[in-house]
Each structure stands twice: as C-alpha cells, then as structure tokens.
Amino acid sequence: MELKKENLEKALTALTRLGKVLVPGVVDGVKKFVPYAAGADIDLDMVNTTLPPKDVLFPQTQKMYRFTTGPDAAFEEISDAEEQILFGARPCDAQSIDCLDKVFLSGEYTDAYYADKRGKLTIVAAACAKAAPTCFCRSMGVDPGGAPNADLLLAPTAGGWNLHCQSDKGKAVLEALSGLLEDADGQALPPAQPELVVDMAPVAEKISTMFEHPIWDELHRPCIGCGTCTFVCPTCYCFEMGPEMHGAEGTEMRYWDSCMFSEYTRMAGGHNPRPSAKERLRNRYLHKLSYFVERYGQTLCVGCGRCVEKCPANLDISRAIEMIGEAKTE
C-alpha cells in the first residue's frame, strides 16, 4: 500500500480522529515534533528534528501531583496522558523509545507517568532515504530502513511512502487512512547509507576496563559543561523532582536534569564525586556505551548525531568511540 505525498495532509487530518498527531515541523526556527494542524509548517523530508521526540513520553517538565500542606493536607494526582500518534519518527527515534521503554517499563518498578503516555502512543516511523553528515545509526545497530518497534513503518518511495503494518495499533492507523491509500506498492527508494561509520566492536570488548584510562584526561577538555548534548539526546533520561509552592498549595514536578551539570552529583555537605568535566563526560559516555549495555544488552546511543550537531565545542561521541577503540589497554 502506498500513501502518495499529495494525500499526506488528508491522511494527517484523518489521523487526528485517533488522537493528537505529532509531526516533524519547524516552530519559531526550531525543528521538533509539533501537533499537526492544517496548513502547519511540516517537513517529513528533514533528516532529523533538533529536539528529539522523548518529550512526547517524558516531558521536560512533568506535573506529577498537586498537594496542600497543613491540617487539611491533601493530594491530587495529575494525569495528562492522551492518545498520541508520533508520525514521521526516524528509525533512530524509534530505537530511542525502545531504550526509554527499558528504563521506565522493564524491571521491578514501572514508571506510571511514562507507562500511561506510552500505552496511548502510536508510532508511525518513517525510514530514511537520506542521511545527515552527523548520522551514524548503522554503527549503533540501527537500520535506517526499518523500525521494529514502530506500529507502522513508512518506507519512502519516489512519490510518497509504502506502508508496512507492524502491530494492532498500526492496523487502526491503516483503517483510519482507508480511501487515501493506493492498493499497490510504489517503487521503494533504497535506505540511506550514513557515510559516518564507526566500529563499536573494540569498544564493547574493553570499555568496561577503562574507567581509570588516561583517555579521559584529554577527551573532556573542550567540554564547557552545558546540558545541550543531554537535552537534544533522544535517550538521556535523567530527571530531578521538586515542588512549586504557592503558600500552602504546591505542585510536585519532575524535570529533565543533566549529568553534565556541576550540581548534578552534589551531595549534602557539598561533596561532589564528579568534581570536574572529566568525571562528568566519562560518566555520560560510559553510561551510553558500557553501563546500559551491561544492564539491558544495547547501547544508550542510537547514532542520531544530534549531540554532534549541536555541541557548542564540537565534541563528537562518534570520535570518542573511535578513540576508545584505538586506545591501548593492558
């Protein structure tokens, strides 16, 4: 089945009957997933949004519950989950949601806020026909031509996309689009071949022994200690919680935090076990390339290249992967 480009707006409009449709667009100069509205500035051809789709499931600022203190103390839970369709997410974006699922849904504790939003999310992924110079998804085990955890996959053709249904939620999308699709498949375009290729094999072999390696003494030096890499990263999931108070009434919130911030690991009394950019950068890279792999069997980097693109100092995790691979260990 093929969705022709000229039917895209009609298709998105049809999908709004299923829920809020989020599409790659540009708002005030920022590329991100935006709620679809007729005539909106959408762009399904952009290689990558600047802001990842993690906000859809794990908002930068999430209101958790309202409360009143004092003799009439009370709590009121806040649930703002709604049916959402993430339309045009890239294979790396879909893989990043798989990483977030591992963190928030697997194991002993399930995160209720994430679970609520995740249950109501339909992923319509769009395979990539072109790659940015900063894309290195293949090196991180992501296929730019597929997205196994998407509910529906759009595979680009010369005039639109072939649709591949991958779940029951995907079927619901197909039903909503009935009448707007061609029965036959179009001529599929070959998937993108990112030119940036790095070898993870030697990293996997030795990174767990490299905590004290001298490589970290130099690697961090350009880092200015901002949170750009972590905030544009589709898989960075650290958060902090705290209340916003107005007299006796408050709202408990959780908001993205960044392991690159100096106060992230500051403890009571002022001790900081990660006192400089060296320890912070090492932690970020080891978390992505080692700790997460040990715990969940996959890297916490999907090779989207957003941090490479936006780092103020042009630090490059793909280069770090090469340097770790080349480093001499005993």
Next chain:
Amino acid sequence: MSDVQNTLRDRVRSLLAEGKISCFIGWGPTRFKDRTIPKFANKPEDAGELVYNEHCLSNLAKYALDFQFSAEVAGIAVRGCESRAINRLIADGRLTRSKLYLVGIPCEGMLENGSTAEKCAFCRHRNPVVYDELIGEPVAEQENPPRFEQVLELESASSEDRYDFWQREFAKCIRCYACRNACPACNCMECYTEQYRTGWQGKQANTLENSVFGFTRAYHIGDRCIECGECERVCPMGIPLMKLNRKLVKDVESLFGSEESGLSDDASHALGCYDKEDLEEFM
C-alpha cells in the same frame, strides 16, 4: 590563513619546548571540514595538530580558567574577541595577566554555513587589543559596523510587541545553560542557578522560568558583555540573545558613557561601582 597556521604551530612548538608555557589553547581539527574543536597542546609535538582556518568559531578565552589555580603560564590564541574576553576575566578577578601568554591573531571574521558568521558581522575589534606577540599583520577594522541596528529595530516596536517577542523566544529555551557557560562575562564561581535550595531559579522549563533566567543573565552581564556573540552562537534553539545584550550595552553606553567592555583589564564597570555623579533620576 595557512601561513598563520604554520607560524602558529612553529611558535607554539618553540614556546612549549622552551618551557615558557605549560600548555597552549588553540583549535584542532574534527572529522568535519567545516568545524574545529578547542585543542590543548601540552607537548611541543602537539603543536602540529593545531589548526587555524575560517571555521575557528569557538571563543577560547574561558578555557584559560582551567589554569586559574596553576602555577605555570598558559598560552592561548587571542583574536580581538578572545583578547577582550581575557581582559574581562582579568578585570573580574578571575585570571592573572602574568600567568598568561597571549599569541595574537588578527582576524577577518569566521564562516558559518558558508557566509560570515553572525557573531563576526558587527565586530569592531578584529585585531587583538592585548597580546604578547602577534602572528601576521594587523587587519583593517570594519568601519562603524551597525552593531545597534537590530536593537533600534526592536526598540521601535510597542512594549506589547517586544514583550511578545521575548516571550516567544524564551518559550524555546531548553535551559541547557550553553549561553552562560560559553560567555566570558558569565564567570561567577557559582551561578545563582546552581545554588542549593535558594529558590531563586525554578527548574521548570516554561516561559516564565526561562525568562527569569534569560533576563537575569542579561542584566548581570549588561555592563560587561564584550559582544563576542558566543551565547547566541551556541544556543541550540537559535534564540537571538545578542539583541538583548546589545540593548543593555547600548543603554549602559548612553547612560554612563562607558567604553566598550574588555578594552583594558583594569576598567571599572558601570553597574559594579558607585559614582556620586551617577544618574539618580528615579530617587
């Protein structure tokens, strides 16, 4: 520029070999032709990895703070913007001149996406204002670049429109603090946003809290901004922060008759000192 790069490598190699400096802060290559990365040369043989081309966008001055407690002298490449940033950091008590060796490089502006970088467009000091040695010949300065053009345009809008403009811009802020960390004037030992449980700055990323941060930062550096444009360059959301900073620079210049920030390392700054002659219209 390849001449400058070669001379720079030779000079840094000698300076390190002679023990005049313990480390040199310059630029190095990345895998992308149009990007460089701050590079720290520790040994004479590292000098050959230094790069100087039209893609050296990072202002290096703040990296000198890495050596603030070192007994050794650190070398650093300074163009006009770095030299003013170094002056700013010395005037603010964060660096000591005698512990720095400044290799001056006259600069004709850097490139961003193939054309003159926005941060270089209104530059009035392409030649370093302070250095220990200069590589290459001084270049002609831009004559009266219209540095306040965008401010004047914004000033002509109604206060409601200006308010809406900044609310829309700060709505985009993701609070990564790249602007603060890149800024040579943002050099507090501890930023108020990092202070523990003071409640000055909420962590919520919403228009209100983002604006509190954005405007507080702008006022705090209003009389010390050296107009290097690093904050705007590094902002991943493309917020036009220099429009805000230049508004304050313009006001401080006209109200206090201040000279541009960073032209010397001992100039007082208008909002940081008391003068009996200061305007007191509101008292």
